[in-house]
Amino acid sequence: MNEPILEMRGVSKSFFGIKALCAVDLTVYAGEIHALMGENGAGKSTLMKILSGAYRPDPGGEIRIEGKPVRIEGPLGGRAAGISIIYQELSLAPNLSVAENIYLGREMSRSGLLARGAMREGVGPILQRLGADFLPSTLVAHLSMGQRQLVEIARALHVRSKILIMDEPTTALSAGESERLFTLIRQLRAEGLAIIYISHRMDEVYALGDRVTVLRDGRLVGSLDKQDIRADAIVRMMVGRDVSSFYKKDHDPGAGKGHPVLTASDMSDGRRVKGCSLTVHAGEVVGLAGLIGAGRTELAHLIVGAAPKISGRLELEGQPIDIRTPGEALAAGIAYLTEDRKALGLFLDMSCLDNINLAVLGRDAKLGWFLDRDKARERADRAFAGLSIRAANVSVPAGGLSGGNQQKVLLSRLLAIAPKVLILDEPTRGVDVGAKSEIYSIIDNLAKAGTAILVISSDLPEIIGICDRVLVMRSGHIAGEVRRTETAPLTQEDIMALATGTEHLDA
Amino acid sequence: MPDNGSTQANAATANSPAVAEATKRQRIRLMIRAAGMLPVLLLLCIGFHYMSEGRFFTGQNLGIVLQQAAVNTVLAAGMTFVILTGGIDLSVGSILAASAMAGLTMSKLSELSALWLPVAVLTGLGFGVVNGALIALLRLPPFIVTLGSLTAVRGLARLLGADTTVFNPSIPYAFIGNGSLTLIPGVASIPWLSVIALLVILASWLVLRRTVLGVHIYAVGGNESAARLAGIKVWAVLIFVYGVSGLLAGLGGAMQAARLYAANGLQLGQSYELDAITAVILGGTSFVGGIGSIWGTLVGALIIAVLSNGLILTGVSDIWQYVIKGLVIIGAVALDRYRLQGSART
Numbered sequence A: 001m002n003e004p005i006l007e008m009r010g011v012s013k014s015f016f017g018i019k020a021l022c023a024v025d026l027t028v029y030a031g032e033i034h035a036l037m038g039e040n041g042a043g044k045s046t047l048m049k050i051l052s053g054a055y056r057p058d059p060g061g062e063i064r065i066e067g068k069p070v071r072i073e074g075p076l077g078g079r080a081a082g083i084s085i086i087y088q089e090l091s092l093a094p095n096l097s098v099a100e101n102i103y104l105g106r107e108m109s110r111s112g113l114l115a116r117g118a119m120r121e122g123v124g125p126i127l128q129r130l131g132a133d134f135l136p137s138t139l140v141a142h143l144s145m146g147q148r149q150l151v152e153i154a155r156a157l158h159v160r161s162k163i164l165i166m167d168e169p170t171t172a173l174s175a176g177e178s179e180r181l182f183t184l185i186r187q188l189r190a191e192g193l194a195i196i197y198i199s200h201r202m203d204e205v206y207a208l209g210d211r212v213t214v215l216r217d218g219r220l221v222g223s224l225d226k227q228d229i230r231a232d233a234i235v236r237m238m239v240g241r242d243v244s245s246f247y248k249k250d251h252d253p254g255a256g257k258g259h260p261v262l263t264a265s266d267m268s269d270g271r272r273v274k275g276c277s278l279t280v281h282a283g284e285v286v287g288l289a290g291l292i293g294a295g296r297t298e299l300a301h302l303i304v305g306a307a308p309k310i311s312g313r314l315e316l317e318g319q320p321i322d323i324r325t326p327g328e329a330l331a332a333g334i335a336y337l338t339e340d341r342k343a344l345g346l347f348l349d350m351s352c353l354d355n356i357n358l359a360v361l362g363r364d365a366k367l368g369w370f371l372d373r374d375k376a377r378e379r380a381d382r383a384f385a386g387l388s389i390r391a392a393n394v395s396v397p398a399g400g401l402s403g404g405n406q407q408k409v410l411l412s413r414l415l416a417i418a419p420k421v422l423i424l425d426e427p428t429r430g431v432d433v434g435a436k437s438e439i440y441s442i443i444d445n446l447a448k449a450g451t452a453i454l455v456i457s458s459d460l461p462e463i464i465g466i467c468d469r470v471l472v473m474r475s476g477h478i479a480g481e482v483r484r485t486e487t488a489p490l491t492q493e494d495i496m497a498l499a500t501g502t503e504h505l506d507a
Numbered sequence B: 001m002p003d004n005g006s007t008q009a010n011a012a013t014a015n016s017p018a019v020a021e022a023t024k025r026q027r028i029r030l031m032i033r034a035a036g037m038l039p040v041l042l043l044l045c046i047g048f049h050y051m052s053e054g055r056f057f058t059g060q061n062l063g064i065v066l067q068q069a070a071v072n073t074v075l076a077a078g079m080t081f082v083i084l085t086g087g088i089d090l091s092v093g094s095i096l097a098a099s100a101m102a103g104l105t106m107s108k109l110s111e112l113s114a115l116w117l118p119v120a121v122l123t124g125l126g127f128g129v130v131n132g133a134l135i136a137l138l139r140l141p142p143f144i145v146t147l148g149s150l151t152a153v154r155g156l157a158r159l160l161g162a163d164t165t166v167f168n169p170s171i172p173y174a175f176i177g178n179g180s181l182t183l184i185p186g187v188a189s190i191p192w193l194s195v196i197a198l199l200v201i202l203a204s205w206l207v208l209r210r211t212v213l214g215v216h217i218y219a220v221g222g223n224e225s226a227a228r229l230a231g232i233k234v235w236a237v238l239i240f241v242y243g244v245s246g247l248l249a250g251l252g253g254a255m256q257a258a259r260l261y262a263a264n265g266l267q268l269g270q271s272y273e274l275d276a277i278t279a280v281i282l283g284g285t286s287f288v289g290g291i292g293s294i295w296g297t298l299v300g301a302l303i304i305a306v307l308s309n310g311l312i313l314t315g316v317s318d319i320w321q322y323v324i325k326g327l328v329i330i331g332a333v334a335l336d337r338y339r340l341q342g343s344a345r346t
Helices: A044-052 A098-102 A116-129 A145-158 A175-190 A202-208 A231-239 A296-303 A326-332 A341-345 A352-364 A373-386 A403-415 A433-448 A460-466 A492-500 B002-014 B017-035 B038-051 B059-084 B092-107 B113-137 B142-160 B192-210 B212-222 B224-229 B234-260 B272-282 B294-313 B318-340
Strands: A006-015 A018-028 A033-037 A062-065 A083-086 A163-167 A194-198 A211-216 A219-225 A260-268 A274-281 A285-290 A311-316 A319-321 A334-337 A421-425 A452-456 A469-474 A477-483 B165-167 B180-184 B188-191 B262-264
Touching: A006 A044, A018 A044, A033 A044, A033 A175, A033 A202, A033 A231, A044 A083, A044 A163, A044 A194, A083 A145, A098 A116, A098 A145, A116 A145, A145 A175, A175 A194, A175 A202, A175 A492, A194 A202, A202 A231, A211 A231, A219 A231, A260 A296, A260 A452, A274 A285, A274 A452, A274 A477, A285 A296, A285 A433, A285 A460, A285 A492, A296 A334, A296 A421, A296 A452, A326 A334, A334 A403, A341 A403, A341 B224, A352 A373, A352 A403, A352 B212, A373 A403, A403 A433, A433 A452, A433 A460, A460 A492, A469 A492, A477 A492, B038 B294, B059 B092, B059 B188, B059 B192, B059 B212, B059 B234, B059 B272, B059 B294, B092 B113, B092 B142, B092 B165, B092 B234, B092 B262, B092 B272, B113 B142, B113 B234, B180 B192, B188 B192, B192 B212, B192 B234, B192 B294, B212 B224, B212 B234, B224 B234, B234 B262, B272 B294, B272 B318, B294 B318
Parallel strands: A018 A219, A033 A194, A033 A211, A083 A163, A163 A194, A285 A452, A285 A469, A334 A421, A421 A452
Antiparallel strands: A006 A018, A006 A062, A211 A219, A260 A274, A260 A311, A311 A319, A469 A477, B165 B262, B180 B188
16 A cells, blocks of 8 residues: 555643543544544543644654654644544634635735635635636525535545544434535545545444544554454444443333323424424323424424414413413423523533533422422432443533533433433534434333333434334424334435425325 | 543542642642632732831721721622623713712711712613613623623713712711721721722622522523523522622712712713723633632722732833733733633633
C-alpha cells in the first residue's frame, strides 16, 4: 500500500492527571474510509480535538501528515494541516448564506469590501460536484440538516482538506439523507480523500468502513480490515465483554390489549402537523417513525403542550384533558423526553441531583417551599443505582457526563413523576452501545409495568427492536401503521415504504 | 468536554492512586472556586492597612466600611437574583430614588408617617413587578425594559418631590439609617444598615439554596427552554426575580432616606445600578445566568466598599479613585476567568 496520509504514534493526552488518551496509534491512508469506534468516553473526541488543534497532545507522541512530522496548534492548525472536522453539532452560522459560511474566516474582498458575488461564484463548482440542490445565496437557516451537512463538506473541500473527519454525521439525518450522504462519502473516497468516520452505528460501519479502529478507555484496542469487520467482534472490542447483540423484542400477543391510556385525535399545529390521531395502550410500546421533517417531534410537542395547537383533542385514560403547557402535561402524568437533551433537556451546570429531582421538587417540598434535601438525595442515589448512571457522585454537574449517562439522568427526571404516558424522542441519540441496551431494557421494564410508551426514532433497527407496533408519519400526516404479528416481524422495508410514500396500493 | 468527564468518572470507579491524587486536586480546585474573590478582598484590606499606616483595621473604620457597603449589598442581592436568570436590572438606582421620595413624602403626613417604610419598600416592589411583567409576559428583552424604566422611574422620582429635595428631620425609624446595634456594650456594635444588609443576604441564600423557587431560578438561567419544557413556570420566576430586585431597591431607598433624613429625586441613587452589577460580577456570578452565589455577591460588594474607603484613607484623589476602581474591577474579573479556566462550563 502507498504511504499513509496520516500517522499518529504514541499520542497521549491527560487532563488533571487522568489519561484521556494513552499512547494511541492511528494510521490512515488516502482513499480509505476509516471508521473510528468506541463507547462515549473512549477518547474519540479527544483524539479528534488533537487533530483539530483544540487540544495540544502530551509531549512524547508524534503526528505525521504525508510522512512529515507536524505540530497542530490553535483552532486553525488542523485546517492548515489539511484536516477538516465535521462535528455532530454542525458549526454553521444559520444567519449567513451558504457561500458566506463556506468562506467564513477567509472572506474574499475587493478593495476592503466584501465580494459577495465572487464568493457565490467561487462555491458554485463545489456545490455542483456535491450534487447540492440549493443555491450559494440561500440562508443556512432555511436548509435541512442533510443540506447543512453538505455545506460543511463543501467547506472542507473548499479549503482543499485531504483528511475529513466526520463525527456521527447521520445522527440528525433521515434514512434517505443518510443514504445520499453515504454515496457522497464513497465519491469523496474515490477522489482520494481520507475519511475518518466516527459512528456508534454498526450498519453504517458495515456499509462504509474500509478499516475499523476501536478505542476503549483512551487506549487503542485494535484495528480490523474490511474482511474482518463483524458486529460481534467490534462490540466485543468496544465494551471489552460480550454483548448479547442487539435488543430484539418478541411478538407479544398481549400488547395493545391494555386499556387505552393516551388518545390524541386530529392534532394540528397549522404548519408541520396536519390532523394526526393516535392511541397508546397501557403496557404498549408504539413507535413513531418517519423521515426527518415528517412532523414527529412537532406532534409530540403538541401532545405535551410545548407548542400551540390549532386543533386536536386529548383523552387520558378515557377522560378528556386540556393540556396547554409542559407543566400541565407532567402534572397529568405525560412525560416527554426531548430529542435535544443539551438544548432542551438538561441543565448542564446543575448537579445530577438537581436535574433528576427537578420535576418533583414542588411535590416533595416541605411547607410547600423548602427543599427536602434528604428525599432528593435518596431519589438521586436510587436513580444512579437503578439506571446504573456512571459519575463520580450525584453532585457533579450533568454537563460533565457522557451522552449515555446524561440521557439516563434526564430519563430519571421523567421517571420520578411515575408517568402514565412516556414519550421518548430519539432516546438513544449520541448514546454508546452499552447505555443503549440499558435504555432498551428500561423501556421494556416500564412497558411491562403498564406504562404507555411512544418512541420517536430515526434508527429503524431500534424501532423494530423495541416496539410492538409502528406508526409512520409522512409530511405531517400519519401515513400508516405497521404491526408485529406472530408470523411476520416488523421490517424496515414496510416502514420506509410508508415513510417515503412508495407503499403498494394494496398494502 | 463530555469525553474527559466520563473518563474521569470511569476512572474514579477504578480507584487507582493516580485517580485519588486527581480527585484531591479537583477538590482543592473546587475549594478555590468556592472561595472566589475572598482572597482578593483580604489582600486589599491588608494592603490598605499598611498603606494608610494602620488606619484601616480600626473598629471605627470597619464600621464605616460596613455602613457604606450596606445599600449596595442590598441592591446587589436583588441584582444577583436577576442575573442568575440571565437578565439584568438597570433600573434599581431610579427605583431606589422613587421609593425614597415616596417614603419621605409619606413620612410628612403626620398621622400616617409611620407607614413611610412599608410604602417605600412596596413602591420598589411595584416597579419591579412591572419590569418583570413586561419581560415575562410581553417577552421584551430585560436590558431594554429596565433601560426604559431607568429613565421613566427617574422622572417619576423627580415628579414625586416636585423636583426638589424633600427633608424630614423627624422621620420615624431614623435609627436604621444612623444607629447601631450594640453587641457588647461599649466594645462592639454594628450599624443597623449593615444588619439589614446581612439579613437580606441570609434571606437570599435561603431562597436561592433551600427552596424550590431557588432551583427554578438557577434552572431558568441555565437553560430557559429546558426549564419551560420541564414544566417550570418561567414567567412566574421572572416576575419574582424582578419583583425582588425592585423590592430590595425600595428597601435600599428606605435605608438611604433614613440615613440622610432627605431625598432628591434627581440625585439620589445615580448610577447605583452599576455598582450593584459590579458587585455581582465580582462575586463570580455568570453574566449569562445559571451560575453564581449570594456569598460571592457579598464579597463583591465589600470589595467595592473597601476600595472606596481605602483609596480615601491613602489620600488618592477623587479622580484617580475612578480610574483605579475601574482597573481593579477588570483585573479581578480577568483573574477570576484565568483561575476558572478548564473548570468552567465547556
